[in-house]
Amino acid sequence: MRRKLIVGNWKMYGSHSANAELLAGIVGGRPYLADVAVCVPFPYLSETAVALAATDIRWGAQDCSAHEQGAYTGEVSAAMLQEFGCRYAIVGHSERRQYHAESDQLVADKAKAALARGVTPIVCVGETLAQREAGDTEAVVKRQLSAVIHTLAHCAGEMVVAYEPVWAIGTGRTATPEQAQAVHHLLRAQLHAATPRADAMTILYGGSVKPDNAAQLFAQADIDGGLVGGASLKAADFVAICRATT
Ligand code: 13P
Numbered sequence: 001m002r003r004k005l006i007v008g009n010w011k012m013y014g015s016h017s018a019n020a021e022l023l024a025g026i027v028g029g030r031p032y033l034a035d036v037a038v039c040v041p042f043p044y045l046s047e048t049a050v051a052l053a054a055t056d057i058r059w060g061a062q063d064c065s066a067h068e069q070g071a072y073t074g075e076v077s078a079a080m081l082q083e084f085g086c087r088y089a090i091v092g093h094s095e096r097r098q099y100h101a102e103s104d105q106l107v108a109d110k111a112k113a114a115l116a117r118g119v120t121p122i123v124c125v126g127e128t129l130a131q132r133e134a135g136d137t138e139a140v141v142k143r144q145l146s147a148v149i150h151t152l153a154h155c156a157g158e159m160v161v162a163y164e165p166v167w168a169i170g171t172g173r174t175a176t177p178e179q180a181q182a183v184h185h186l187l188r189a190q191l192h193a194a195t196p197r198a199d200a201m202t203i204l205y206g207g208s209v210k211p212d213n214a215a216q217l218f219a220q221a222d223i224d225g226g227l228v229g230g231a232s233l234k235a236a237d238f239v240a241i242c243r244a245t246t
Contacts, residue, residue, distance in 0.1 A: 004034035004218060004245040005160070005202050005225040007122060008232025009062060009090060012041060019044055023051040025235020026242075030055065034225060034245040037088055038232065039122075042076050045084040060088030063096060064119065066109035078117035089114045090227075092124045092144070094166045104144050108151035115155055122160045122204070122227065123148050125187070129167035137165075138186055145187060149194045157197025160204060161187055162227040168207025170229060177216045177223075180205045184222035211237050214244035 008026075019040070026036065037058035040048045048059045061084075065075035081089055091114065092107030111121035125144040127137045141163065149156045163183050168175050175183075184203050191198035205217050206227030217223055225245070231237040 002200065002202060002224050005204060006032075006034050006036050006238075006242045006245070007060070007088065007090075007162075007204065007225070007227050008038040008238055009093070009206070009227055009229050010038065010040050010044075010232060011062070011095070011229060013233055014041055014044055016047065019047060020051065022233065022235050022238075023048065023057075026057060026238060027052070027055050029235070029239035029242065030057075032242045032245075034242055036242050039088060039090050045081070045086065049085045058087040060086045060090070060119070060122070062090045062093065064089040064091065064110055064114050064121075066106060066113050068113065078114045078119050081114070081119050082117040086119050088122050088160070089119050090122045090124065090162075092148075094124060094126055094164060094169060098166075104147035105151070107144070108147040111148050111159055112151050112155075115152065115158055120158065120160055122162050124162045124164050124206070124227070126164040126166050126169075126207070132165065132167065137183065141183060141187060142190055145190055149190070154195075156191070157195035157201060160202045161191070162204040162206050163187060164206035164227060170208070172208050174208040174210070174213050174217075175205070177220050180217060181220035181222055184220065188222050209241060211240035211244065214241045215246075218245050 039060040064078045091110040096102045114121040125141045127140040202224040204227045205223050209226040209228045
């Protein structure tokens with residue numbers, strides 16, 4: 001039985017005071033049956049690490065450089081994230097693929113750089129609405145995951161995968177549990193062909209996860225938790241989602 005994992009992706013939201021209140025709310029909601037983590041903007045990693053130090057809540061970043069170090073203005077390396085105690089780094093989020101033109105290979109290289117420093121990459125894959133309507137969902141997610149599997153090679157079993165249909169992100173339009181499960185099943189089958197760890201691997205669903213739809217999503221056989229955007233910014237909602245696991 002895989003343990004569920006719920007990860008809040010704060011995206012570019014937060015302030016010292018808002019973070020303190022949110023983190024206190026999440027800590028106050030313990031104990032959780034699931035593993036719980038927050039992925040925060042880089043400048044807030046330090047205060048998040050302090051606020052969560054004595055708890056079992058994990059923290060991470062929302063990106064990481066594919067490079068180890070060097071003249072890469074604005075980038076943050078996996079080694080730096082490791083120094084902040086990051087457990088996770090999201091890589092390949094659709095907002096970075098779309099707004100920063102990140103390629104499948106760059107995403108794979110970032111995942112590799114994270115793993116090399118002991119930071120677990122949460123690798124996002126997902127199709128756009130146009131791709132879904134064209135019947136290309138399977139081909140798109142397989143192509144995105146395949147680049148990472150190939151690059152990580154024997155370490156592929158160590159990543160977390162997140163299926164985030166682009167049309168469900170921030171839109172209030174959630175994939176039905178059946179739609180999400182169908183893609184998760186495909187992804188796990190692809191992982192099976194690549195690693196003996198496939199059955200133990202965590203595959204998260206992301207895209208308008210809310211307190212009222214979380215339990216149904218998390219009850220699906222291959223959905224091992226959620227990557228939560230908007231609803232992770234309100235402590236009461238995020239706590240409710242973290243509790244929606246059995
Ligand atoms: P929403 O939960 O706001 O749809 O965002 C999902 C997401 O992008 C998490 O990474």
